[in-house]
Amino acid sequence: MKLDIRRLLTAIDHKGWEAGQAAETPLRRVAITAILANPWAGRYAADLTEGIAASAAIGDVMARAGLEAMGGHPVESYGKGGVVGLNGEQEHANALLTTTFAEPLRLALGGALAWIPSFTKLAAPGATIDVPLAHKDALYVRSHYDGVTVTLPPEAPAPDEVALIIVLANRGRLNARVGGLTPAGIAARDGLR
Template identity: 50%
Template sequence: MSIDPYYNVRAFHSFVQETLHELGPAPEQPLIKAAVAVVIENPFAGRWVEDLSPLTDPSASLGTELGSRLVALLGGRAVESYGKGGLAGVNGEQEHVVACITTVFGDALRDAVGGGKAWISSASKVAATGAQIDIPLAYKDEVYVRSHYDAITIALPDGPRPDELVIIVAGASGGRPNARVGGMTVADVIARDQN
């Protein structure tokens, strides 16, 4: 584990969803969606702190570790889409999660999953233990690729506890099965970027 010791890690949770087909023809390859969550102590729970940089400064280590675990969950398939987010326990603030998943975190996540040019979709909220959260997904090199607009829903049965943060990354091996509502395609982006 390569997470900075500033973060007191209690647990990791991993989620994998494999879709073989929806209505209509089966895709050539199953769609694999996955998410990895790390549960850490919230050092600012229950108190107002103006400067949240202690959460942000070492956050590249979170992005690297979670990104590496995400890649492993996809079982050798390339990460085509990604997203990030998290939950703050009820003694914390949404801002505590956001401080952990800024550009410092995002750049490390991109490196860990094999690159990405698009901004990373995110969701965060304050929640009780066991709450669900939808982590949005979008194509990693261009946010306007409509076929890859998706999400993965996760919940941790034991987190976040009131004084904890849950930091989450998610990814998928492709777009939605049978996506057919038009718009920019992955092929369009590849052709554009080669010129």
């Protein structure tokens, strides 16, 4: 199975100020959205492995686009999401967002230990989705619990399409101050601490 990207969208949020405080390091969050034909739209498929395998190529394109949009800023956190058009199932986005899809992103980042938080849903064109972010090497870094709200174009995803999304950020929330593990304190190599 070959998956073709019909449309690739990039959104960049570069924020340097919050609550009256200027940030020494601005927060840059990027969302890359790929609109694809849903290979299973309109029918039930018991076996989704062919699509899972094909998703690696899409993950590679999206990872490269995401790093380019980061504009040289290092990536500290990531997330992924998917919106399936109304002729599909939520499971179709989940199949296309497995580790197979994510491995090119991890490789592009030079390795990342933490699982990638995700959220998927079935929705009409123009839907909005909140894609969660967490630190790429340790899930317990509270300062990096964040998210990016992505609003899809008014015509996507069509009923026979699926939108796949990756989000990246160069740091945690501006003015984060709830304590816990800091990026400098990451010591374990288990993706947690």
